[in-house]
Amino acid sequence: MTAVIGMPKIRIDDSIACTKLILGSMMLKEEDMEHSAGLMDAYVAIGGNCIDTAHVYGESTARAVGLWMKERGNRGDIVIIGKGSHPYGSPRMTREFMEQDLLDTFERMQTDYVDIFMLHRDDPDKTVGYIMESMNAMLADGHCRALGVSNWTVARIEEANAYAAANGLTLLTCNSPNLSLAKPNEARWEGCVSVYADDLAWHERAQMPLLSWSSQAQGFFTGRYDRDNGDPEIRRVYYSEANWERYRKAEQLAREKGVSANDIALAYVLNQSFPVCALIGPNNVQELHSSAAALKVDLSAEEAAWLDRVDLV
Incomplete structure (x- = not known):
């Protein structure tokens, strides 16, 4: 595939713009740098500029990203999302843990900042005032350039930004929940948040960028799956009559447009009425190029609504 130099971008703030496809990093490993570097090279070759990382993904993943950036000399060209304060089984929503997770990330990645710092989970026991004051301290210390959250409800985001605005602090500029055409029966991991119609309406009003994880509903x-077989985890999260009906509709529309059902599903995420990016987790270059095909699929608002709407008798 030739480079997609003009891959569309969305603006996170005045200084940061992310390409519509964001490369997930969980499949990258320091122990296999030939594969990991090849995948990141292929991502950049199709126009990508943003890599999603997290403290909880482990040292090997972060070190692979850092080694690649050092060898390519491209740190300034790559937008790094760094997520911290994952609970690891117990609450870690403190300024100290935010800072420690970032410092660990810097050591692993051989950098001294992340572009976007996100909290990986919410902790309703902590006030938004404490959280926003702590996150802004990370900005003041030069640890990051913008702030965001992952797996927060839009109600908490509104509350946090209202506090920030009233107290002269930098606001949250992006949200990273799960958004996919297949609607999960339950959270795949504890504390995860998926968005539905009311949340999408809020994003349309607010025009806050949404960076969707599991945007392809794990394939x-x-x-690769059918009604009678499949990974137990995927069956638990995604197997439902409503989702099989969405699959049928995606196949129907794919035939009409000459693409794959998976292209349609990813295009559903990318063609929202507000700024949106999709986090993808390709295991190889072929899967990366397959995901990139969705960038060329235009879905109208009517088509997206039809895909999502399920009227089971």
């Missing part, structure tokens, strides 16, 4: 639309 639900690839044809």
Whole structure:
């Protein structure tokens, strides 16, 4: 595939713009740098500029990203999302843990900042005032350039930004929940948040960028699963009559447009009425190029609504 130099971008703030496809990093390993570097090289070759990382993904993943950036000399060209304060089984929503997670990330990645710092989970026991004051301290210390959250409800985001605005602090500029055509029956991991119609309406009003994880529903639309078989985890989260009906519709529309059902599912995420990026987790270059095909699929608002709407008798 030739480079997609003009891959569309969305603006996170005045200084940061992310390409519509964000490369997840969980499949990258320091122990296999040939594969990891090859995948990151291929991502950049199709126009990508943003890599999603997290403290909880482990040292090997972060070190692979850091080694690649050092060898390519491209740190300034790559937007790094760094997520911290994952609970690890117990609350860690403190300024000290935020800072420690970032400092660990810097050591692993051989850098001294992340572009976007996100909290990986919410902790309702902590006030938004404490959280926003702590996150702004990370900005003041030069640890990051913008702030965001992952797996927060839009109600908490509104509350946090209202506090920040009233107290002269930098606001949260992006949200990273799960958004996919296949709607989960339950959270795949504890504390995770998926967005539905009311949340999408809020994003349309607020025009806050949404960076969706599991945007392809773990391959639900690839044809690798059927009603009687499949990974137990995928069956638990995604197997439902409503989602199989969405799969049927995606296949129908894919035939009409000459693409795959998986292209349609990813295009559903990318063609929202507000700024949106999709985090993808390709295991190889072929899967990366397959995901990139969705960038060329235009879905109208009517088509997206039709895909999502399920009227089971």
